[in-house]
Amino acid sequence: MNNRPVHEDYVAPNVNIFETPEGYTLQAEMPGVGKDGLEITLEGTEITIVGRRTPETTAGEALFRERATADYRRVFELDPAIDTSKVSARIEQGILTVTLPKSERVKPRKITVD
Amino acid sequence: MNLLRWQTPGLTAFAGLSSLRNEIDRLFDAPLSELGRASQFLTGSAPALDVYEDKDNFVVKAEVPGMEKEDIDVNLHDDILSISGERKKEKLENAQTHRTERFFGRFQRTVNLPAPVVAEKVSGQYKDGILTITLPKAEEAKPKQIDVQVN
Numbered sequence A: 001m002n003n004r005p006v007h008e009d010y011v012a013p014n015v016n017i018f019e020t021p022e023g024y025t026l027q028a029e030m031p032g033v034g035k036d037g038l039e040i041t042l043e044g045t046e047i048t049i050v051g052r053r054t055p056e057t058t059a060g061e062a063l064f065r066e067r068a069t070a071d072y073r074r075v076f077e078l079d080p081a082i083d084t085s086k087v088s089a090r091i092e093q094g095i096l097t098v099t100l101p102k103s104e105r106v107k108p109r110k111i112t113v114d
Numbered sequence B: 001m002n003l004l005r006w007q008t009p010g011l012t013a014f015a016g017l018s019s020l021r022n023e024i025d026r027l028f029d030a031p032l033s034e035l036g037r038a039s040q041f042l043t044g045s046a047p048a049l050d051v052y053e054d055k056d057n058f059v060v061k062a063e064v065p066g067m068e069k070e071d072i073d074v075n076l077h078d079d080i081l082s083i084s085g086e087r088k089k090e091k092l093e094n095a096q097t098h099r100t101e102r103f104f105g106r107f108q109r110t111v112n113l114p115a116p117v118v119a120e121k122v123s124g125q126y127k128d129g130i131l132t133i134t135l136p137k138a139e140e141a142k143p144k145q146i147d148v149q150v151n
Helices: B012-028
Strands: A010-012 A015-019 A023-029 A033-043 A046-053 A061-065 A071-077 A088-092 A095-101 B049-053 B057-063 B072-077 B080-087 B096-100 B105-112 B123-127 B130-136
Touching: A023 A046, A023 A071, A033 A071, A033 A088, A033 A095, A046 A095, B049 B105, B057 B080, B072 B130, B080 B130
Parallel strands: A010 A071
Antiparallel strands: A015 A023, A015 B096, A023 A095, A033 A046, A046 A071, A061 B049, A088 A095, B049 B057, B057 B130, B072 B080, B080 B105, B123 B130
16 A cells, blocks of 8 residues: 655546657647646656646536546656747647647758868 | 446556556656556546536536547437447557557447436537536426425
């Protein structure tokens, strides 16, 4: 039994991560989170995604509950090829999509000699 | 109420089975892999749901992120609510997959409502990936106040 103290009550969202030659795409499932609940931080070599659920007021009593109440959080190590200034994100129907383009590769150039 | 879903009691009870996953996590995540998973590995095809009741309605909230409204089917028959759909896998050209934890494919949940509801007045809303279905109770199912005359 783990008795490690947990400071904050978070749950890790399921993610899909794809890589193309242009960059990475990360999709995280965060049902219940809207644009206002998103907090994405880039620090050093890490990206932290936090999704806070929009507070719900439901009338009545709960007969049955399975849904988590915790907010979402997950941290990823970034590939150094990613250009952190070009990272963008959007959220739609509970799916956060983060686009992380890779830096422009320095193309080999021929140097002309005068 | 007859709800079909296998729920693992908690992360620690299945710590042994999860350890392979945790090993892979350590390659990618910062050392926070002890955080609970949003949905454990046994659930993919059964969206989590809550059922609430107040004096006039039942409210069912199901987590089905990433769907188009038109692709979610909600059926009511004999006071049994059924939510189903198919999440289609997106085809990404030229992509190498590093991780796929998200579920794709058909899903279904059934809820036996404890009391009759008025089918024509059932309404639904899909926002932030949560499907909220409000089912007004039939008159005979609502609690009634009875005045007791004492002579």
